[in-house]
Amino acid sequence: MNRFRISPFGLALLCTALATPALAAHRLAYPKAYRDGIVADYFGTRIPAPYRWMENLSSPRLARWIAAENRLTDAYLAKLPLRRVFYRRLRALWNYAKETPPIQRGHWLFFDRNTGLENQAVVYVQHGPHGVPRPILNPNRLSPNGGIALAGWSPSPNGHYLAYALSVGGSDWETVHVLDVRTGRSLPHVVHWVKFSGLSWTKNSQGFFYSRYPKPPSGHAISVRLRDQTLYYHWIAKPQSDDPVIYARTDHPEWIIDGSVSENGRYLFIDFQFRITRNELYYMNLGNPMKPDLMAPVHPLFVRDDASYTPIGTRGETVYVQTDKDAPMGRVIAVNLKHPSPAHWRTVIPEQARSVLVSAHLADGRLLVHRMVVAKSRLALYNLHGLWVRAIPVPDPMGTVGGISARSDSPDVYYAFTSFLRPGEIARFNVPTGRSSVFFRPRVHFDPAHYVVSQIFYPSTGGVKVPMFIVYRKGIRLDGHRPTILYGYGGFDITLTPHFSPSVATWLRLGGIYAMANLRGGGVYGQAWHEAGMLGHKQNVFNDFANAARWLIRNHFTDTAHLGIMGYSNGGLLTGASVTQNPHLFGAVYIGHGVLDMLRFQKFSGGEYWISEYGTSSKKKDFRWLDAYSPLQNLKKGVCYPPTIITTSTDDDRVVPSNSYKFAAQMQYDQGCNNPILLHVAHATSHIYMPTDKEIRHAADNWGFIGTEIGMRVH
Numbered sequence: 156m157n158r159f160r161i162s163p164f165g166l167a168l169l170c171t172a173l174a175t176p177a178l179a180a181h182r183l184a185y186p187k188a189y190r191d192g193i194v195a196d197y198f199g200t201r202i203p204a205p206y207r208w209m210e211n212l213s214s215p216r217l218a219r220w221i222a223a224e225n226r227l228t229d230a231y232l233a234k235l236p237l238r239r240v241f242y243r244r245l246r247a248l249w250n251y252a253k254e255t256p257p258i259q260r261g262h263w264l265f266f267d268r269n270t271g272l273e274n275q276a277v278v279y280v281q282h283g284p285h286g287v288p289r290p291i292l293n294p295n296r297l298s299p300n301g302g303i304a305l306a307g308w309s310p311s312p313n314g315h316y317l318a319y320a321l322s323v324g325g326s327d328w329e330t331v332h333v334l335d336v337r338t339g340r341s342l343p344h345v346v347h348w349v350k351f352s353g354l355s356w357t358k359n360s361q362g363f364f365y366s367r368y369p370k371p372p373s374g375h376a377i378s379v380r381l382r383d384q385t386l387y388y389h390w391i392a393k394p395q396s397d398d399p400v401i402y403a404r405t406d407h408p409e410w411i412i413d414g415s416v417s418e419n420g421r422y423l424f425i426d427f428q429f430r431i432t433r434n435e436l437y438y439m440n441l442g443n444p445m446k447p448d449l450m451a452p453v454h455p456l457f458v459r460d461d462a463s464y465t466p467i468g469t470r471g472e473t474v475y476v477q478t479d480k481d482a483p484m485g486r487v488i489a490v491n492l493k494h495p496s497p498a499h500w501r502t503v504i505p506e507q508a509r510s511v512l513v514s515a516h517l518a519d520g521r522l523l524v525h526r527m528v529v530a531k532s533r534l535a536l537y538n539l540h541g542l543w544v545r546a547i548p549v550p551d552p553m554g555t556v557g558g559i560s561a562r563s564d565s566p567d568v569y570y571a572f573t574s575f576l577r578p579g580e581i582a583r584f585n586v587p588t589g590r591s592s593v594f595f596r597p598r599v600h601f602d603p604a605h606y607v608v609s610q611i612f613y614p615s616t617g618g619v620k621v622p623m624f625i626v627y628r629k630g631i632r633l634d635g636h637r638p639t640i641l642y643g644y645g646g647f648d649i650t651l652t653p654h655f656s657p658s659v660a661t662w663l664r665l666g667g668i669y670a671m672a673n674l675r676g677g678g679v680y681g682q683a684w685h686e687a688g689m690l691g692h693k694q695n696v697f698n699d700f701a702n703a704a705r706w707l708i709r710n711h712f713t714d715t716a717h718l719g720i721m722g723y724s725n726g727g728l729l730t731g732a733s734v735t736q737n738p739h740l741f742g743a744v745y746i747g748h749g750v751l752d753m754l755r756f757q758k759f760s761g762g763e764y765w766i767s768e769y770g771t772s773s774k775k776k777d778f779r780w781l782d783a784y785s786p787l788q789n790l791k792k793g794v795c796y797p798p799t800i801i802t803t804s805t806d807d808d809r810v811v812p813s814n815s816y817k818f819a820a821q822m823q824y825d826q827g828c829n830n831p832i833l834l835h836v837a838h839a840t841s842h843i844y845m846p847t848d849k850e851i852r853h854a855a856d857n858w859g860f861i862g863t864e865i866g867m868r869v870h
Contacts, residue, residue, distance in 0.1 A: 182829045183231070186223035188820035189216060197754065198775045202788060206817040210759070212805070213374055217816070221805075224819070224834040228800075231833060236869040238859025245661045245858075246272070246851050251599045256558040256569040256581050257281075263314035274301035274846035278308055278317065280336060284567065284583060284594065291336055292319060301846020302839040309353075310336070311360035312420070316391060318354045318363055324806035325844025327351065327761070328376055331365060333391045344394050351384070351761070353413050358420025358444035362390040364401060366412050377808040378759045382408040386425065388449050399449060401425075402437070409763050417469045418517070418563055420444025422492075424466045424474075425453065430767040432479075432648050432682065436464045438492065456495045468517035468563055470539065475503065475522070477515050483682040485512025487522065487541075503541040511650070511681050518561035518568050519586035523547075525556055529610065529622050530652045530679050532556035532572075536586065545589050551577055553608050553624075555652040569594060574653045575626045575669075576603035601660055605629055608653070613706035615675075616698040619687075622679060623672040623703055624653060625712070628663060638667045638867040639713035640858075641704055645674030645696035646725040647768055648685040658854045667867060668712055674699040674729075690770050691780045697732050704740055716742045719861040723747035724810060724842065731786030731818060734796060743864035744799040745857050748810050748842055751818040753785035754778070759811045787818050795828035798864040800857055802835045809842035833860070 190205035209217055232238055250271040257264035262283055267276035278292040294305035306329045308319040317336055320329035331346035331354065352366035366386050371379040386402040389395065402412055402425050410429045417424070421444055428434035436456045441447035457464045462480035469475070472492045479485050480497075487504040503522070504515070510526040510533065517523075521544065522537040532555050534547035549556060554574030561568040568584040581595040607629050612620040631637065640662060644651050651671055659669050673679040676688025676696045688696040704720070707713050720741050722730035727749020734744045754772040756762040770777030782788055799822065803815035819834035826832055835856065840849055 182826075183227065183831055185823040185832070186220055186227065188220055188824070190824075195754070197772060197778050197782070200778075200782065202754070202782070206820050209816040209820070210378070210755075210811075210813045212377055212811070212813065220820075221816070221836045225836055228833040228835045231831060232856050232860060235859050235863050237863045237867055238855050240869055241661060241665075241859045241862065242851065242855035244664070245657055245855055248600065248661055249657045249847070249851055251578065251597045253579060253597060254581055254595045256560040256571050257594075258310060258560055259562050259565050259567070259569075260310045260312060260314040263310070265308075265310045265314075265317070269847070272847055274299075274848060275305055278305075278319070280310075280314070291339065292317060292334060294321075297321070300839070301849065304841070304844045304846075306844070307354070309356065309363065311356045311363075312358050313360045315360060316342075318356070318391075320349060320354070322841070322844075324804075324839040325841030326376070326806050326808050327841070328808065331389075342391055344389075344391065346389050346395050346398070350381070351411055351413075353415060355414055355416045355423075357388075357416060357441070357447045359447065361392070362388055364388050364414035364416065364423065366414070377806065378811050378813075380759060380763065381761050384410070384412050386412045386414050401439075401449065402453060411764065415466070416441075417466070417474075419469060420447070422469060422474070424456075429764065430460065431765075432463050432685065433460050433767075434463055435460055436466070436476075438474075440492075454492070456490070456492070467515050467522075475515070475517065475539075477512060479512075479682055482506035484508065484510065485681070487512070487515050487524070489539075503539070504537055505541075511678060514559060516559055516561040516568075517563040519566045520563060521586060523559065523561055523568060523586075525559060527650060527652070527679070530624075530650050530673050531610075532652070534570075536589075547584055547589075547591065550574075550580070550582075553610070553653055555654055573655045575608050575624070575655065575659065576601075576606055578655045601664075606663055611706075613703060615702040616695065619675070619699075621672060621674060621699050621703065623670055623706070625668065625670045625707075626659070626663060627668040627712075628666060631666065631668075633711050635708070635711040635714050636717050636866070637713050638717050638862060638865045639707060639719070640667065640669050640861065641700070641707065641718060641720045642669070642671045642726070643674050643696075643700050643703070643720075643722055643729050644724075644726040645676035645688055645699065645729050647676070648678040648682070649725075650678040658858055662858060662862070665862070665867060667862065670703065670707060670712075672700060672703040674703075689768050690777075693769070693780065694784060696729060697736055697784065700729055700733050701737050701740060704737075715740060717865045719743040719745070719865045721745040721747070721857070721861065722749070725750060727751065727810075727815075728753075728786065732784050732789070734799060735786050735789040735791075736784070738794055738796050741797050742866070743797055743861045745861055746799065746801045746815070746818070747857070748803050748807055748812075749786070749801075749814060749818070750810050751785075751814040752787045753781040754788065756810075756814070759813070760808050762811075787814075787821060790818075790821050790825045792825045793827040794825065796822060796826055796830060796832065798830045798832075798860070800833045800835065800860045802837070802853070802857065804837040804840045804842070806838065806840060807842045812836065 193204045253269045255267040257266040269276040275294045279288040281288045304325040306320040306322045317334040322329045329349040333342040348367045356363040387398040413426045423439040425437040439451045465477040467475040484506045486506045489501040510528045513525040526533045536544040551574045558571040573579040578599045583594040727746045772778045801819045803812040823832045
């Protein structure tokens with residue numbers, strides 16, 4: 156998602172020194188946060204909740220407190236020389252072209268391109284792989300400051316239309332528009348209150364399936380608890396009020412519904428899901444693809460909610476499915492739609508013990524398979540009987556494939572490739588010939604020859620060995636005092652993989668070390684690894700992270716004073732729990748948009764969807780483990796916490812910002828020494844979106860703060 160060469164971006168010399176407090180020679184005067192007397196009772200355990208009032212996101216008192224916190228943080232950060240140097244070098248490094256793999260629709264290719272520092276990427280179309288790109292949708296003209304985000308887009312099968320979703324401040328709430336690609340004009344009818352939804356066109360290009368929720372109460376769109384998502388069909392020539400309901404389930408109002416049309420246009424597959432890694436799957440036979448029967452009956456395929464089932468494509472009445480049913484590392488099966496019981500399944504590509512099946516795609520009548528071997532991508536081609544055809548070489552064995560764009564009716568496959576030292580490029584693979592070529596490669600002022608990437612395996616609790624990537628400049632002296640950033644996530648079956656980040660590259664160029672651990676809770680070794688870090692086993696994740704820190708210290712990469720930790724979202728939970736459990740193990744902490752109140756996360760926005768990962772405080776057994784590690788409830792008065800910066804956004808409707816507000820207020824109240832505890836609250840950004848100018852400033856703030864506190868000094 157991010158990208159970088161070595162070159163002098165200024166004359167400032169950065170060197171390491173013993174970590175000392177940056178500015179806080181005395182305790183900061185934090186804005187006073189009102190504390191009320193609320194005490195919650197959980198199965199006889201009484202827990203104070205003095206900042207519950209911060210859950211009212213429209214509170215004037217809260218707005219004043221946020222403004223005061225931002226003034227304090229801005230004033231502190233403005234005095235950091237490293238922040239200014241980091242911003243200047245990061246902005247220069249960021250300024251290179253970036254593209255996404257093209258989506259093929261007939262002879263047309265659609266893709267995103269950002270020339271370098273544009274706030275948002277522009278959508279282009281071109282005729283075939285050698286055509287001339289033409290811009291068709293520029294979100295920067297809709298909102299020069301990036302306040303309106305282009306959240307996603309989907310071209311019609313004939314390439315004549317582009318459905319695109321806009322959101323205010325990058326919120327998960329989206330409004331869908333349709334662009335006539337030939338004229339450049341948007342059609343008059345729009346679709347409102349779309350969230351957590353794909354856009355899947357029928358073969359005739361007259362409309363698409365989408366999922367939406369009921370309109371939320373006025374003023375509560377950020378925090379409202381989500382229920383009753385419904386699958387609809389939208390005719391592009393008609394208003395949304397005419398859209399028919401395709402599928403709804405009043406018996407499971409909290410589940411997510413999504414629809415996808417097979418490439419040949421004959422079938423609609425309906426994904427029905429509540430658990431993170433499990434789903435049910437249904438289908439409709441739409442009949443004639445050019446005159447689809449939207450009232451066709453819905454048939455069940457897999458309805459036990461016992462595994463993941465992802466349709467890959469169809470051949471006649473056979474659907475190829477990626478699943479981890481009886482195969483924790485993943486396999487591909489062929490299922491007859493009229494006889495879907497397991498007794499009739501045919502395994503096409505069996506599970507492999509040493510690699511995780513990430514995705515499979517029909518490509519020119521064959522199967523393109525993407526596997527991960529300990530977080531490193533491998534590609535291979537098979538025929539539809541599961542016979543191996545060839546391996547597809549990737550540019551770097553320590554890299555990551557993403558964004559695979561393939562079709563059963565096209566000989567060309569496009570995919571993105573990146574690594575810690577290799578900016579994102581796009582490869583074109585021709586299935587019949589087996590030849591690969593470069594479709595797009597950026598020119599970046601970063602020389603990978605100056606750096607080294609290694610993957611080590613360190614011991615953690617329970618006798619497991621945890622993988623960790625370490626990246627640093629060749630030839631630096633590992634004297635045990637190097638400023639080092641340790642990053643982690645550890646949840647939701649998500650595998651952290653090597654990718655090019657301008658922020659990491661800037662850090663490396665300044666002489667820092669970067670480490671990224673593949674903690675339990677992720678998917679690096681399949682479902683068993685995920686399950687070992689979820690629900691009642693969540694403490695394994697925090698243990699793995701602490702043991703990664705201890706390994707780095709024990710092996711003389713760094714020491715406590717020079718070690719910073721960073722995490723975002725579920726990774727913000729990770730760093731929040733880590734600093735409360737091991738406050739003296741780290742030199743500085745970044746907590747980004749974290750889930751920090753584990754006793755109440757499920758009450759807001761989409762938090763209920765995470766119950767399968769975390770559990771819920773409404774159950775006595777779950778409450779015990781949640782209360783044991785919840786960052787907010789485990790802060791202690793008088794403890795000396797390391798320098799910490801906490802970030803969120805007023806528009807974050809995925810992890811609602813009250814998590815960060817409450818945690819920051821409590822941490823400032825409890826802090827037992829002069830180390831700074833800072834909160835920065837952004838506006839017109841969200842959990843997954845920032846315009847480029849804000850993203851660069853945000854990165855400079857956080858890396859500049861952490862770097863300063865762990866001893867990266869400017870002279």
